[in-house]
Every structure is written in C-alpha cells, then in structure tokens.
Amino acid sequence: MNASGWSAADLKEKTVLECGSGAGRFTEVLCETSAEVTSVDISSAVHANAASNGHFPNLRIVQASIYELPFPEESFDFLFCCGVIQHTPDVEKTFKTLFRYLRPGGRFCIDVYAAIIAYTHPRQLLRPIAKHVPPAKLYALVEKTVPRLLPLSMRLGAVPGVGQCLARLVPVANHGYLGLTDKEIARNWSVLDTFDWLSPRHEKPQPRRRLERWTRELALREVSIERHRGLYVIRGIK
Template sequence: MNIQLINPSDGGVLNKTPEGLTQNGLVIYPCKNGAYRIVKDDNYTENFGYQWNKFAGTQVDKSSALSISKSRFFAESQWDKEDLGGKNILEVGSGAGRFSQVVLDFTKGNLFSVDYSNAVEANYKNNGPNERFNLFQASIYEMPFAPGQFDKVFCFGVLQHTPDVELSVKTLIDMVKPGGELVVDFYPINGWWTKLNAKYIFRPYTKKLTHEKLFKKIEKNIDWLIKTSRFFSKIGIGKLTNRFLPICDIDGTLPQNLTKEQLREWCILDTFDMFSPQYDQPQKISTVIGWFNKYGMKGVSGKYVHFENCVAPVVRGTKQ
C-alpha cells in the first residue's frame, strides 16, 4: 500500500490513526463515519451529498442485482481484474461508491476513494469497512496524497461537474506514477445542438432551487414524464422529442432490465442529477486528449465506449 499522505494545505506528512489524520501528533482531519474529512460539507457539491445519501444503494450493483457498474468499469478502464491485485488505485468523485464496490469485490487492489461531498457516508455504508478501502472527503484540487504515487487513477462521471475541467485533468495526471494509467469519462458535447435540451434550458432555474424543492417537483412529475418518454420512443419519435422532456434519457443512459419500481427510482435520481449540479460542462474527446498530452501523458487515446445499452466518451493515457 504505502501511499504517502500529505496535508494539502502545507505539504506536511500525515499519519493515519483511527481518530483521524494526524500531523505532528495532532488530529488535523477527523475520521467520521468511515471517511477522513479534509473538507466540510458546505461546498458546491452539497446536491450530490443529498442525492447519494437518499439513493445510496440504487446504482450499486450488489444492492440492485444489476451489473451495469461492473460492465461500465471494466469496459471503460480496460483493466484486467488479476492485474489490479496489490495495485494502488485512486478513484476521484466516488459518489455512493458504485465503482468502489466493483474494485473492492472483483479485484484485490488497494482503493483510495475521494469525494468532495458527504456522499462518502453512503459509500462507506455500501463498501466499508474493508482494509483495502481508504475513503476521503476532499476536493480533486486538494487531495491528501503526495504526487506521482498511484498505479491506476480513474474518474468516472465527475469531470463535467467540476469548475475548471482542464485543472481537474491536470491534478489527476499529477497523481499517477510514471508508467501508471489514467482513465476518465465525461459528458460529450457534439455541437451547439447538444445544449438544445431540456437539461440545459431549465438548469439556470433548477440549480437554484433548494434540494428538497427540486426533489419534490421531480417526484411529483416523474410518472407522466416516464409514460410520455416511453410513448414517444414506442412510436419511433423519441430520438427527436425526448430531449425536450425534463427527464433523464431513459433509452440511452439507463439499464434496460429495470423493474417498474427501479425505473421510477433511477429516473428520479438521474433527473435530480441532471438538474441540481452547480456545474455541467460537457467536453469534446479531442479537447480532453489535448490536455492529456499537454500535461505529460503518452499513448493517449479517446473513443466512445459501449457497455450494456449505454455509451460514454472515454480518454486514457500512461504517465511518462
């Protein structure tokens, strides 16, 4: 394991104790409910803390009896289960821990997971305690690790929700050790029409609502929205019309084998996830490839990766 922990504010060495991370014998960052707390909850990711604690098990394969998180993790990372044994793996933006679960249950790797929100509590409930699991509430911009230590770094579903996406990519690259690998996915932008979508039309209003108010609005309207979206898809016009409905993309982003109850739950969660974040900055594959090259990665490649009925743009590279 042997990952050197440092205080992101002054670079001093931190030690792990059951009470928290200590510096010169004093607890600087407490350990609460299974996670070391480098930051407080009141930051721009509070919406994510709210959603992941409310829907802690919804997208976690072992709770949902689905396999979408496992399929996505291995399809996007292209990493070999056996090869991850004993490796130090960094996951940034872990949410409720859908991918933490995959790493912990299907590999023998040592996992260090970071999230800026108190979603770390949902993650710990889903995946802790486990001696290979280390959980931190911290920002991607101020992580408690000395640079260049991780064999593998992944960041799925997160970059578009950070304020400075290029800086986020750079900080991830800083964490990879020479010869180690970084894989990221993100929301794609294809042209001006990407933003001709209910999500981008309503977000300036919805992201300002309190979480409770937004949640209630979604819950109240979800049933007719699901019916309408399904109807349009059934008569063959869904691709054209569903982008204007204020509901997540059922055909393109959700597993197709959900029960009726699961479908309702996933739709509420994913619709909240599209309307509540402070930042939603989709990227082009070519832009992200450019940043990988600029900040010292080699063998960089990017493409759309398919898993189950879903697809996501993925960029990968190896640290020089």
C-alpha cells in the same frame, strides 16, 4: 465501468484512486475487484458511500477537494473519474491536477460531457432554475418525477432507428441502452443521474480537440477518446 476497458484481473491488488465518487455506485464495482480503492468526494455524499460500501475492507473513503487531495503524488496505479470534471470551476485545472497522483505507467479513465451535443439536451432548459433549488428539495422533486417520466422515455427509446433521439426529449436519465433488467436499479440510477444533471452549479462540456491538447501537454500515452452518447471517455497511460 465497462467504458474503462479494465478487467478484474487488471485491478487485482492494485491501488485505485476514484475521484468524485458520489454515493458510491462505481465504488462498489471497483471494490469487488479486490483492488485497494481510495474513494474521494468533496460533498457529504461520502456518508452515503460509507453506508453502502463501508463493509469492504479494501476501501478508504476521504472527503476532500480534487484540488487539495491529501495523498502523496504518483502513488496510485489506476485513476478513475467519471461524471465529475465538467461540474468543476476549472475543467482544465481539474483534469491536469488528477494526474499528479497517478504513477508513471499508471492507467486512467476519465469522462466529460461532450460539446456540442451536451448543449442540445433538454435539461439545459431546466438547469437555470433547478441549480438554484436547495439540493434536498430538488432531490425530492426528482425522486417523485422520474418514476412518472422514465416509462415514457423507455418507450420512446425503443422506437427502431430513432429511439435514442426521441428518448432525449424527456429530461430524465435513461439507461435503457445498458440493458438493465432490474427495474428498481434502473429507476434508482435514473433518479441519481437526473439529479446530477440538474443540481450542479457548473456544467462545462468540452470539445474533443481541447481534450486532445490536454493529453498532449501531459505527454500521456496510448490515449483514446471515444464518444459514448453525450460523453467523451478518455483512457490511456501516464
């Protein structure tokens, strides 16, 4: 959420569309701002989101495809979509479809894996096999393996100067750069993100020039495209 640049005051009493919410890690943060949050995912992860965040009175959870959202167009003040569009069949179509639901003047934050750097990650050696493993079986394997590999990744990541590069050699998600002090949260995030690396059928990183072209074609304003490690984060105003 820090990458969005939004404050709780920005979101107060505003409508937010969160697309591709998964189990609801960011949903909770959005709901705590008192925004009216609509959280969408195509998968059965909506049930996990509901179990974790269903107590928020300002949350609506919907299971739907990004390409067929059941909402009026231009009906949301904020659009948030992280960890999603690179895993869809047509990334350009996905990116442009999202903006149909953001009102003119609304603000957005979308991220996508950055080409070329994403292609060099060691997960690419595992994905050809992992994406064909049944999700429940793969998740169980990830849940068992990550706690064993994460400490190694953290130790490598702490090496001065070259830690970030060394940590990438271990194919688990490492959030050490976020400064998480709760080891259980760090482990859970690592399990979820490692599973998200390995399980999707599609993975299509995007170059900056292509993202710039899409934002021009949509006539988006005050656009910034920043690389955060292996991601491009795109922010601006419709």
